[in-house]
Amino acid sequence: MLRHLVFIIAVLWMGLAMPMLHGLAAAKPQVSIYYPSVLSARERQDVLKTGLAGYDVTVFAKFRDFSEDLKSKETPIVVAPASFQKAHPEYTPVLGFSGHEGRKFKYALLALSEKWNKGNLEEGKIGLVEEVDREQLKGLVSSLLKVNCKFVKTVSKPEDLFPLLVFKTTDFIMISPDNYELLKEKFTAKVYRVTESEAVDNPTVFVRKGSSVDEAIQALKGLPSGVLGPLGFTSIGPIGVAP
């Protein structure tokens, strides 16, 4: 009888405790990543898998999918353009990536013809890769370029920016210098650099308020150059501390 009781308790323990232990083992937080890049999401995901082994890392190819995913769950860690913060006050920026130019970069504003220049920037249509919801788009571009932009169009990936210019769907495109450098291999059309944007932070690591993710942040902070390099970055460090 006692043997039976012990057996039942053991089975119950296994039934209850094992999933708990399993849960503990799988408790590494989810990391959702979106930022416009010429490198495919798959390439970046493969690189990050080696640097953040054991973490549930998802690199999104498109802003819309990233945004939808965030609406459906409370993702504790997000890597996103600095513009993410305005629409998501529930997140706090903790780490910033640095590129060859440092922690910040300036978007280049390009045109295919000299007809489109600083003087008529407000009248022209501007194309960029989606990184905020459409409602915030004009505000973002206007603040970055310090003009009142009337027409803004987005694409889901940097390689679709040049067709916007060539097809005259837009008169200008706004592109980050590293993406522009990579795309020069594909698009050789002569373009004019009209102006630069205000300086903006490189992709930033955000933590959802109330999440305890210290271990994950340490893992991100410790990403080696072998991981950062292929992603186009040189270092990662705390926000507010010079790299």
Added chain:
Amino acid sequence: MRCKQLLLTLGWLLIGMQVAFAAGANQNVLFLRKEGKGFDDVFSGMKKELQGKYTVTDFAVEKATSCLEIQEKFISGHPDLIVLMDNKPLDCALKYNLAQTSDSKRMRGVALMGLNLKAILKGNAFISGIAFESPAYTLLIQYRYVVKKPLKHVLAFYRKSLFQETMAAATKQLLTEGVQLEAVNVEAEGVSKDAVAHFVSENLKKYATQTDRYDVVWVLLDSGILTQSLFQEVWLPVARSSKIPFVTGAEELVMPELDFATFAVTPNFSDLANQAVQQVESILVDHVSPKDLGVEELISVNKILNLNRAHALELPLNESSLKDIKIVP
């Protein structure tokens, strides 16, 4: 005093209406669409982005659906904007608008996934659109990136009566990248079916095998030059025997079992949905006139490479470009 109160109430009402209008509240968007894989993808992509902000309704247009049934939806649904997916609902909307006596009764719309929209909607004040044909520029620039070989001269056969503007635009766009398009008018000896067939039969091999003159052959998707018999008897044997790669805008033509084209680009439906949503919101929120939007080129594409043909033609491939393209087989 009473007059002052009335004015104040009216003022508040006006402000309320403006706020509601700016937010797109209560605006109806009616989809008239064909059913099928691509159409369902684009519709669901657009619906996902629009619902919540607008009232979205849809009506499936079948083969048997009449223009009267479609036009009845305009009258009964009072849509603020119609999305016309395929040529049939577009044709009915154009007829409807033509029959109206005032602009306020005419439907504003966005047309997509129909053929030849640039020509059909040229100068149209009420309906904008997105061309469904993958542009030669995109096709050839993407091909050039995949194949590590200079791309300077492109051959294309076309019917001048229908595609003159397409060719002129493609020529200009390709020149920005230093690529020259040599467009051969297959109607040079007449516009009849027989004259076109005769021209293609007599000339395709002569042109499309000149390796010293052309780097690639762009196969324009035109049912007038790709008739079943011309395809079987002329295009297919020439493509298989030529040392010049054929590139096109249809996935079927790049499939290994056909052994025809080496590379193709096709519309990316998810991005097409987003491009169309931007047109919808430009009209409804920013009050841009459809005429000013015009018919945009398709921006985003999927890339497909027929590896067998690429190997058969000994094309050197850019390994880093292969990561985001579909490779068949």
